[in-house]
Amino acid sequence: MKKANKIITIAIFIFLYIPMLVLIVGSFNEGKSLARFDGFTFEQYAELFRDPDLLALLGNSLIISILASLIATVFGTFSCVGINSLKPRMRNTVMSLTNIPMTNPDIVTGISLSLLFVFVGTKMLGQRNSLTFWTLLIAHITFDLPYVILNVMPKLQQMDRSLVDAAMDLGCTPIESFFKVTIHEIMPGIVAGAIMAFTMSLDDFVISYFVTGMDFVTLPVEIYSYTKKPIPPKIYAMFTLLFLLILVLMITMNLLQLKSEKKKARG
DSSP: OHHHHHHHHHHHHHHHHHHHHHHHHHHTBSSSOTTOOOOBOSHHHHHHHTOHHHHHHHHHHHHHHHHHHHHHHHHHHHHHHHHHTSOHHHHHHHHHHHHHHHHSOHHHHHHHHHHHHHIIIIIISOOSOOOOHHHHHHHHHHHHHHHHHHHHHHHHHHSOHHHHHHHHHTTOOHHHHIIIIIHHHSHHHHHHHHHHHHHHHHTOOHHHHHHOOSSOOOHHHHHHGGGGSOOOHHHHHHHHHHHHHHHHHHHHHHHHHHHHHHHHHHO
8 A cells, every 4th residue: 555655656757847857957958849859959948038028028027026925924924823813613614714815716815806996996996907017916915824824833832932931021012022922933934934925926827817917018928928829948948947946945844943943842
């Protein structure tokens, strides 16, 4: 049984990562076809960095991802403090509601937010272009929040409450005890939540497609148009760099969680 489980696990990983391996190899290919390797080259990366349009789109994605993850991390952390102070039954109810956006199909979330933004923009504010940079940012913050809460909440519940009580006995106000004690104890969860939110925003397509306007387009939305025609090899280079960036971030997040668990075990 264990051998069968290992074989299935290996098969799943092969199925998941073979497409990425093909793209990575294609990004170093002198030819334009993924079916044949004509020689090793860095020319695709050189072409990528010579393309101002693609770099501008990547910059747009980074701007949205960084802003959304930072704002979602702040709101999510304070939300966790409020949720943790609720009674157990109410807390479980709120956490269940918080988890719904993560299980809800992205297309449902995207269309719902789009309809909301169009209604508010056209009917209530009288704007002609209701989908802008701000609607895109709000949408990203909205679907980032549950991931931040998912990472911060366990750290908050694992924290020794007596540390906060001791700080308040020594003269700290609740706000001071939060910034001097609580935030240091839950910092691994905050960092992990921020990294998760950033990665989710960086590669989001479905929700962004429905809420983005003409004035600010992210890289995944623009790359969608490339699927209707032959994809230039420099896009493979872009995919490879994004994959490596997300891989580094996920490894960093796992190392932080591992360090936190070791610290708890020693304590």
